[in-house]
Amino acid sequence: MDxxxxxxxxVGAIGFGTMSFGGIFGATDEATSLDCLDAALDAGITHFDTADIYGMGVSEEILGKWGRRDVVLATKCGIVSGPPRAVRNDEAYIRQCLEESLRRLKREHIELFYIHRRQPEIPIEDLAGTMSKLVKEGKIGGYGLSEIAPATLRRAHAEYPVTAVQNEFSLWTRLPQLGLIQACGELRVAFVAFSPLGRGVFGREPLKSDFRAGIDFRDTNPRFTEPNFSANLAAIAPFRDLCAARGWSVPGAALAWVLAQGDHIIPIPATRSAGHLRDWTAPGLTDGDLEDVGRILPAGFAHGDRYGDHQMAFVERYC
Structure with missing residues (x-):
């Protein structure tokens, strides 16, 4: 892998997101998750991303039991489970969360530590100062920010260099192209794209609207509820036809498009099944291919917002 x-x-150009290990898309089990991690490593993936809130520590515990020391791990803190949903960025809380994450991960040091959501009341310069202390103490290799605006990145980076920014980015979520990806490139900050396969909409087969209420969070997501869901499947169908005609897997082509948007972009698709990994092989897309994909799926084609209002709390909006 490149x-x-x-x-x-x-790290491998494609990373691995472990949110699904925590059961957010449905039931899973430890043995299957461990097999999936082994298969990902065999496929050349060397960067694995988790968070304390994924299954309330379950995802981190699985990575800890996996026990690999030859991979780059990232975890996150800052979201306080609700209801109501809240965030905390104060130093005492960040330190507490980091120690708990390290215990679950069975590590004394982690390569990358993100603030999952920004607390508006705390100046970003103060937050960057807290993270710089953790770097200097050897607890973390670098820090990242998630779901932020370009202005926030610039302010934080001026206080202490940011390692990575993680925001949602895919063929149907293009907001980061309106300034954030460019700012990351200018500052030489990695842009880590989560949900690059649109939470499964760019999977091997078209999704069915059987998201289990209270288990699979897509059951309340505007893009996956009717009438938006059917409209989105219809919009994506010609892209599936293009992939079939050119011998691409749908996930592979979707990931290739993300990778083509900048050489500092690292997508982190997620899966609960090792069998899906073979679909992630990204074809080399020509300029003509990218034009064809852009014509079929232009910016803004998606029906419905990427989050419901309750999920947009503490996501920075800048356009």
Missing amino acids: QRRLGAHN
Whole structure:
């Protein structure tokens, strides 16, 4: 697999998100998750992303039991489970969360530590100062920010260099192209794209609207509820036809499009099944291919917002 830069490390151009290990898309089990991690490593993936809130520590515990020391791990803190949903960025809370994450991960040091959501009341310069202390103490290799605006990145980076920014980015979520991806490139900050396969909408087969209420969070997501869901499947169908005609897997082509938007971009697709990994092989897209994809799926084609109002709390909006 091609390599890309993540802080002080070269990692596989495609990383691995472990949110699904925590059960947010449905039931899973430890043995299946461990098999999936082994298969990802065999496929050349060397960067694995988690968070304390994924299954309330379950995802981190699985990575800790996996026990690999030859991979780059990232975790996050800052979201306080609700209801109501809240965030905390104060130093005492960040330190507490980091120690708990390190215990679950069975690590004394982690390569990348994100603030999952920004607390508006705390100046970003103060937050960057807190994270700089953790770097200097050897607890973390670098820090990142998630779901932020370009202005926030610039302010934080001026106080202490940011390693990575993680925001949602895919064929149907293009907001980061309105300034954030460019700012990351200018500052030499890695842009880590989560949900690059649109939470499964760019999977091997078209999704069915059987999201289990209270288990799969897509059951309340505007893009996955009617009438938006059917409209989105219809909009994506010609892209599936293009992939079939050119011998691409749908996930592979969707990831290739993300990778083509900048050499500092690292997508982190997620899966609960090792069998899905073979679909992630990204074809080399020509300029003509990218034009065809852009014509079929232009910016803004998606029906419905990427989050419901309750999920947009503490996501920075800048356009």
